Amino acid sequence: MYKIAVLGDRDSVLGFKALGLDIFPIEGVEEGRQELHKLAKEEYAIIYVTEQLAQSIRADIDRYKTSVTPAVILIPGKGGSLGLGAQALQSAVERAVGADIG
Amino acid sequence: MASATINPTRMELNRLKGRLKTATRGHKLLKDKRDELMKQFLEIVRRNRVLRRKVEEGLEKANAAFTVASALMSPEMLEQALLYPKQSVELDMTFQNIMSVNVPRYAFHTKNEDPAEIYPYGFAQTSGELDAALEALSNVFHDMLELAEVEKTMQLLAEDIEKTRRRVNALEYVMIPGFQEKIRYISMKLDENERGNITRLMKVKDMVLQEAHDFKQPANG
Numbered sequence: 394m395y396k397i398a399v400l401g402d403r404d405s406v407l408g409f410k411a412l413g414l415d416i417f418p419i420e421g422v423e424e425g426r427q428e429l430h431k432l433a434k435e436e437y438a439i440i441y442v443t444e445q446l447a448q449s450i451r452a453d454i455d456r457y458k459t460s461v462t463p464a465v466i467l468i469p470g471k472g473g474s475l476g477l478g479a480q481a482l483q484s485a486v487e488r489a490v491g492a493d494i495g
Numbered sequence: 496m497a498s499a500t501i502n503p504t505r506m507e508l509n510r511l512k513g514r515l516k517t518a519t520r521g522h523k524l525l526k527d528k529r530d531e532l533m534k535q536f537l538e539i540v541r542r543n544r545v546l547r548r549k550v551e552e553g554l555e556k557a558n559a560a561f562t563v564a565s566a567l568m569s570p571e572m573l574e575q576a577l578l579y580p581k582q583s584v585e586l587d588m589t590f591q592n593i594m595s596v597n598v599p600r601y602a603f604h605t606k607n608e609d610p611a612e613i614y615p616y617g618f619a620q621t622s623g624e625l626d627a628a629l630e631a632l633s634n635v636f637h638d639m640l641e642l643a644e645v646e647k648t649m650q651l652l653a654e655d656i657e658k659t660r661r662r663v664n665a666l667e668y669v670m671i672p673g674f675q676e677k678i679r680y681i682s683m684k685l686d687e688n689e690r691g692n693i694t695r696l697m698k699v700k701d702m703v704l705q706e707a708h709d710f711k712q713p714a715n716g
Contacts, residue, residue: 395586397603407573408561408632411615413582413605438588438601439643459654461599462588464647468639471558474551482543485649489536489656 395462398432400425401443405470409441422449429453433463443470444477501677503684511681515674522666529659532594536652543649546642553635560628567622576616576625582606596655598648601640 399409403418410416417432419425425446430453432440440463447454447467457465467478501507565573587602614629 395588397584397586404561404565405558407577408557408628410577411580411582411629412633412636413580413584438586438599439640441639441643458650461590461597461647461651464599464643464650466639466643466646469551469554469558471562473555473558478547478551479544481646482540482547482649485653486540489533489653489660491657491660 395436395438397439397441398437399441399468400428400432401441401446401468401470405443405445414441419446422446426450426453429465433457433465437463439463440465441468442466443468444475445470445472447477448475501681503681503688505685508678508681508685511674511678515671515678518666518670518674522663522671525659525663525666528594529656529663532596532652532656532659535593536649536656539645539649539652543642543645546638546645550635550638550642553631553638557628557631557635560624560631564622564624564628567624572620573625576621579615581615593648593652594655596651598651599644601644603640 397414399406399414399416400419402420406416406418415437417428419428425442429440429442429450442450442454442465444467454465454467457463467481469475469478568576583606584603585606587604589600589602590597591600592598614626618626
């Protein structure tokens, strides 16, 4: 049985608690990085990360791109969307096609 | 070419021909695989784009409502209201095989079946905006799960397409031309040997005839 985690600043993730997801409020960048790796080792199949946090730990997130679990998915935090999710999509397309096809 | 290191023998030629055949077959198969993966991938990308837009819009709405709620309520109250969720979610993961790439499929079930059970607090001490925020969140949650599935699938497919593409290119532009070059080299070398051999035989034949002639003449004379 797998679980779902939500990672990000307190105000962005608090609401997910009511849905029954496990939330992990993160204060600093280093804390977020450690938490992400810890959760990835546990039985979390999906980890939602706010874009605000994700943009400072991008390399750590990319590490899980090729493994089947966990799926690290970016969601907009309370500051609104930064377009990182769309950017990830773009980079996946680029990787597959070998060129930027827009 | 590395033709200096190969033996121009018939056995080597046969071996190379076999390898060329395998490489050509492999190239065709991998190319088919790449094309099919690409087709699936573009489909996934299209779905991903739609879902992402939906999720981001939904979450933005939820966040806006949540911000208002947290402005109206003290942080302690807010925390307290959400501290003990009534709902809990469990996730089942199965795998689907797309062209030998294993991608996850998620199915979740909630402990509480009633969709109205997402509010883990009494309504007396909380603001209405919190209800709105939670409702917006629960509305978008389905799409979020689907987004996770689609996005992971997309990442895994992208990786595999890249790998396959590299293999196809390596076969097409390095391996197969290399084999063809070597085969050409060996068969030319063998032909050359053959011609050398024929010339030698003709020469020997001439010499033998000459000798026979010279042998006959003193006998006649």
